[in-house]
Amino acid sequence: MDMKRSLPLVLTLAALGTCQSVSATNGYFTHGLGVKNKGMAGAGTASPSEVISAASNPAAAAMVGNKYEGGISIFSPRRSYKAGPSQANGNFGAFTLGPNDVDSGRNYFPIPYLGKSWQLEDNTAWAINFYGRGGMNTDYSGGTATLDRDGPGLAPVTRLDGPYGAGPGGVNLSQAFFDVTYAIKTGGLNLGVSGVIAFQGFSAKGVGTLGGFTQSFAASGGTALPTQLTDNGTDYSYGLGMKVGAIYEVNDQLNLGIAYQSRTYMSEFDDYADLFAENGDFDIPASVSLSASYAATPVLSLHFTYERTMYSKIASVGNGIQNLFACPTAGAGGTDLESCLGGSNGPGFGWDDVDAYKFGAEWAGAAGTTYRAGFSTAKQPIGNDQVLFNVLAPGVVEKHITAGFSHDLGDGREVSAMLMYAPSVSVAGANTFDPSQQIELEMSQYEFEIGYSF
Numbered sequence: 284m285d286m287k288r289s290l291p292l293v294l295t296l297a298a299l300g301t302c303q304s305v306s307a308t309n310g311y312f313t314h315g316l317g318v319k320n321k322g323m324a325g326a327g328t329a330s331p332s333e334v335i336s337a338a339s340n341p342a343a344a345a346m347v348g349n350k351y352e353g354g355i356s357i358f359s360p361r362r363s364y365k366a367g368p369s370q371a372n373g374n375f376g377a378f379t380l381g382p383n384d385v386d387s388g389r390n391y392f393p394i395p396y397l398g399k400s401w402q403l404e405d406n407t408a409w410a411i412n413f414y415g416r417g418g419m420n421t422d423y424s425g426g427t428a429t430l431d432r433d434g435p436g437l438a439p440v441t442r443l444d445g446p447y448g449a450g451p452g453g454v455n456l457s458q459a460f461f462d463v464t465y466a467i468k469t470g471g472l473n474l475g476v477s478g479v480i481a482f483q484g485f486s487a488k489g490v491g492t493l494g495g496f497t498q499s500f501a502a503s504g505g506t507a508l509p510t511q512l513t514d515n516g517t518d519y520s521y522g523l524g525m526k527v528g529a530i531y532e533v534n535d536q537l538n539l540g541i542a543y544q545s546r547t548y549m550s551e552f553d554d555y556a557d558l559f560a561e562n563g564d565f566d567i568p569a570s571v572s573l574s575a576s577y578a579a580t581p582v583l584s585l586h587f588t589y590e591r592t593m594y595s596k597i598a599s600v601g602n603g604i605q606n607l608f609a610c611p612t613a614g615a616g617g618t619d620l621e622s623c624l625g626g627s628n629g630p631g632f633g634w635d636d637v638d639a640y641k642f643g644a645e646w647a648g649a650a651g652t653t654y655r656a657g658f659s660t661a662k663q664p665i666g667n668d669q670v671l672f673n674v675l676a677p678g679v680v681e682k683h684i685t686a687g688f689s690h691d692l693g694d695g696r697e698v699s700a701m702l703m704y705a706p707s708v709s710v711a712g713a714n715t716f717d718p719s720q721q722i723e724l725e726m727s728q729y730e731f732e733i734g735y736s737f
Contacts, residue, residue, distance in 0.1 A: 308705065308728060309639045309661050310594055311456070311676070312417045312570075314683045315339075317396065318354045318734035322687025322701035323643025324657025326586035329530055329540035330576035333736070334398030337410040337464045339572065340528035340542035341475025344410035345466035348402050354699075354734030355395045361707075361727045362387040362421055364446070364674045370719035373429035373440035376614060378492075378716035380428050380446060380674075387453065388422040396734075410464040417567070419676045421453040428492065445489045446674055449513065452489025454675045458482070458567065462526070471532035479524040481547045481567055486517045487558060487675075497557040498623040501612045509557035512624070520565065522549035540574040546596070560598040560629035568593045568600070586643040586657075594634040594664055602631035604672050604715050632676050633669030637661050643685075651691035655701070659683045667712030670722040677724035680705040696737045703730040 308314040315325030317335035328336055331343035334352050366381030373379045396414035403409070428448030431440045446452040459482045466475035490513045494500055497509040524547030530540040547567035556563035574588040595601035607630045608615040609622035621627045643657035663679040687701030705728035714720040 308678075308680055308683065309590070309659075310592055310634060310637045310664050310678050311419045312592060313394070313415075314639075314659055314685075314703065314705075315641075316414060316416065318687065318699040318701050318732045319655065319689060321356075321703060321730070321732055322655035322657060322685050322699070323586055323641070323645065324659035324683050324685045324703075325590070325639070325641040326574070326588045326643030326657055326659075327576060327645065328542070328572065328588055329538040329574035330584060330586065331530075334400045334410055335396050335412050335414060337398070337400070337466070337475065337477065338412045338414055338416075338460070338462050340530060340540050340574070341464045341477040341526050342466055342473040342528040342530040342540065342542075344400055344408045344464045344475050345402075345406070345468040345473040346530065347400050347410075350400050350736055351398070352734060352736035353395070353397045354732055355393055356730050356732035358392045358394055359390050359729040360392075360420075361390060362677050363725050364677065365723040365725070366426075366714070367721040367723075369714075369717050371717050373431050373442070376431055377719075378428065378430045378714070379720055380714060380717075380722060381426065383426045383446075385423050385426045385446065387420075388424060389420060392420070406468040408466045408468075410462075410466070412462045412464070413459070415457070415459050417458040418456045419678060420455050421675050421677070422451070422455075423453050423489070423674075424451045426452070430492065443492070447490050447492050449489045449491035452675070453487075455484075455486045455517070457484040473530040473532070475528050477526040479526060479544070479547060481522045481524060481549065483520045483522075483549060483552075483565065484517050485520070485552050485555060485565065486515070487512075487555060488514050490558070490675075493624060494557075495612050496607055496610055496624050498610075498620050498625040498629065499557055501610055501620055501623045505612060509625075511554055511563070512557040515554040518552045518554035520550040520552055522547045522567065524548070524567065536578045538576040540572075542572045542574075544570045546593075557625045559625065560602050560631055561627050562625055565599050566597050568597050582647040584645045586645065588641040590639045590641070592637045592639075595636050597631075598627070598629070599631045600634050602629065603633035604630045604669055606630045630672065632672055633666060634664035634678075635662075635666065637664050653689045655685075655687040657683070657685040663708060663710065665710050665724065667710060668715070670710060670712040670724055671715045673724055674722065677726050679708045679710050679724055679726050680728055681708050682706055694737075697735070699734045699736075701732050703728070705729075
């Protein structure tokens with residue numbers, strides 16, 4: 284066995300085996316990290332009490348003491364699409380979905396995290412965290428598509444099973460992260476830096492009808508069907524990134540925080556080089572956050588976090604489907620091979636950047652129990668002109684409503700839990716390849732998480 288290739292694969296399987304993919308929240312990132320943070324809708328990172336907080340802001344490692352912690356959530360996204368009636372019905376070169384009303388399967392996903400922190404005597408600290416933060420999943424066993432295989436003109440048209448006419452369809456993206464954090468405390472200023480090792484697993488099925496729009500097919504003059512587009516099982520990629528952060532304890536009541544996570548450069552998904560832009564590249568986007576925590580009374584704290592995730596800078600995520608019209612085989616007069624699927628300017632999901640605003644409250648009650656609540660809001664990243672490809676990735680949720688608690692068990696032990704509900708959001712727009720048809724994407728989400736620290 285080639286150990287150079289097998290060792291990363293073993294590590295990835297171990298990581299992704301405990302981090303199932305999801306069709307996630309603010310875009311495809313979870314709304315927070317850690318049971319306490321999630322219980323306040325992702326707020327509270329400027330006043331951390333969890334080891335996992337260092338994954339949001341590395342400076343937190345200098346503030347949480349010596350601690351082990353872990354937790355697991357059960358995340359339930361409900362995804363569906365509706366394809367309305369069409370005037371074209373596959374004629375005149377149209378690619379028509381349905382009409383169908385199809386729900387995605389696989390509605391429950393476990394997402395774990397583990398962390399350990401060490402507070403040293405020289406006001407420095409170390410922390411390690413392993414966690415799942417992002418992913419997306421759809422699994423459509425139903426649906427149909429109608430197309431004219433003879434090209435523009437009237438019937439005969441062909442009606443095929445599956446959302447894209449190539450059998451059951453969907454994607455499965457898992458992401459897992461391992462952070463090593465170093466932090467230092469200087470007076471009221473806490474500074475931290477983390478090295479990030481990232482693991483991804485991806486598979487796609489049922490998108491074979493897009494083969495004629497791939498760079499490899501167009502470059503062959505229409506003679507070679509793509510082999511790295513669909514139904515190739517799970518492929519793995521690996522990458523490195525970094526985070527920096529600061530938390531300033533202004534006084535006994537007010538903390539302010541800032542954190543930045545770099546773009547995480549990943550190896551390519553070689554088995555899906557005909558699907559993703561830049562020959563299978565799928566880097567993890569950069570993000571920045573600002574946070575504040577205010578102790579309004581001895582028992583009540585208020586928290587705010589702003590987070591921006593730069594999805595649009597990742598070609599396979601941010602490029603719009605309209606790029607495809609410049610591909611020579613798209614039938615629109617284009618001549619640019621790089622605009623075909625898999626090309627450097629190939630189409631992606633067309634996602635915008637996401638700005639999330641998170642508000643949380645924490646109340647220290649009687650008998651060692653602390654209660655939490657939170658609300659976050661963001662504009663979902665999918666434009667109404669990008670709905671066709673986003674049948675595979677309908678990450679349209681915008682609001683999260685959360686509640687949670689922690690109970691002190693004594694001897695440094697604590698148990699915590701939280702609940703999250705994300706109300707249903709839908710986005711509708713015209714089918715890119717059949718403008719007479721409307722496609723509607725819809726999603727809602729539920730999550731329960733429990734954690735333990737000692």
